[in-house]
Amino acid sequence: MNSRFTLYGLGSPVRITAAVVITLLIVLTTACGSGNENGAASDNGQKQAEESRNNNAAQGSAEQKNEDASDEADEPKLQVITSFYPLQYMVEEIGGERVEARSLVAAGVEPHDWTPKSRDLQATSNAALFLYHGAGLEGWVDDFLGGLSKGSSVVAKEMSQGISLITGEGVHVHGEHDEDGHQDDEHEHGENKADEQGNSHSSDIDPHTWVSPKSALILANNVKDSLIEADESHAEYYQENYEALRAKLEELDKRYSEELGTLKQKNIVVSHQAFGYLARDYGLTQESIMGLNPGAEPRAQDILAIAKFVKEHGVQYIFFEELVSDDLANMLAREAKVDTMVLNPLEGLTKEQEKNGETYLTLMERNLQNLILALQ
Numbered sequence: 001m002n003s004r005f006t007l008y009g010l011g012s013p014v015r016i017t018a019a020v021v022i023t024l025l026i027v028l029t030t031a032c033g034s035g036n037e038n039g040a041a042s043d044n045g046q047k048q049a050e051e052s053r054n055n056n057a058a059q060g061s062a063e064q065k066n067e068d069a070s071d072e073a074d075e076p077k078l079q080v081i082t083s084f085y086p087l088q089y090m091v092e093e094i095g096g097e098r099v100e101a102r103s104l105v106a107a108g109v110e111p112h113d114w115t116p117k118s119r120d121l122q123a124t125s126n127a128a129l130f131l132y133h134g135a136g137l138e139g140w141v142d143d144f145l146g147g148l149s150k151g152s153s154v155v156a157k158e159m160s161q162g163i164s165l166i167t168g169e170g171v172h173v174h175g176e177h178d179e180d181g182h183q184d185d186e187h188e189h190g191e192n193k194a195d196e197q198g199n200s201h202s203s204d205i206d207p208h209t210w211v212s213p214k215s216a217l218i219l220a221n222n223v224k225d226s227l228i229e230a231d232e233s234h235a236e237y238y239q240e241n242y243e244a245l246r247a248k249l250e251e252l253d254k255r256y257s258e259e260l261g262t263l264k265q266k267n268i269v270v271s272h273q274a275f276g277y278l279a280r281d282y283g284l285t286q287e288s289i290m291g292l293n294p295g296a297e298p299r300a301q302d303i304l305a306i307a308k309f310v311k312e313h314g315v316q317y318i319f320f321e322e323l324v325s326d327d328l329a330n331m332l333a334r335e336a337k338v339d340t341m342v343l344n345p346l347e348g349l350t351k352e353q354e355k356n357g358e359t360y361l362t363l364m365e366r367n368l369q370n371l372i373l374a375l376q
């Protein structure tokens, strides 16, 4: 693969033959298909269906017990569905033993291309609270809310409310590299593809707020308010747990500010454009290979531009992430003769991370350590 992916004349104006471009696009298309998604999704579906059956059974027997027993019987927990992992983490931290939280997108599944099934509608219809991120992350959410069963009393809330969103031109990368001398027909072709593939995000909004501790603080506050509104009798409990989480997130924010503030290198090269809020809030510059959606196909000229950027700016590491293939980052790193390192967009846990007890907080701490290593 390496020999086929040869970039000519990076130091001088870039020349690339049509054959190389075509080969490159084929290689990249293959590399970017995350093969396990469908399998993981259907496994996940089965698991969810089973869980839902178990939950219903458990609820049934719990209700029976409540009728039979006296006040000592456990109160039923608040049923909360979240769209994806970071919100589930916050609900679990703040809700503690008072809630039962479940994320629609399960461990090991990349959320960008996920779409709900009827069983997800059913589970959400039966819940008390549905917390989703908004800002274009869940392109399916309007239809989903419209499809909830008529008798459902579930309350849906958008958790990104109050975060200053990144919109417009800043969201599109590599436009500034377009003078690099590629052919126009390739350009148009590439752009159309990117638009088709990128449509799980609404228009020009960057949805990846949660990768910055500063936005996480706002998300956590919204989660706390929603839990209290849905279950006022335990307001004090939720408030206490929230204060504990807030302290942890504030500590994280402080360390990000202090540690990243002292680093000389400010450029991070990443596979998908998930670190815009991190970059904005802590003074970094993000260069991405694939744009906002990790499933989108990168254009040949974008790859060339990034390889050139890496060389010109003395970038030492190219970051990749666990939920999508690292082929592309590896290929680029080989080409630019630099190393790769993980920078996690926190869109979900892998099954292994879930098993090992990793959380939003532990992964955010590892992100900071890797950023320090890469940028010092």
Ligand SMILES: [Zn+2]
Pocket: 112, 208, 272, 273, 274, 292, 293, 294, 345, 347
């Ligand atoms: Zn993303």
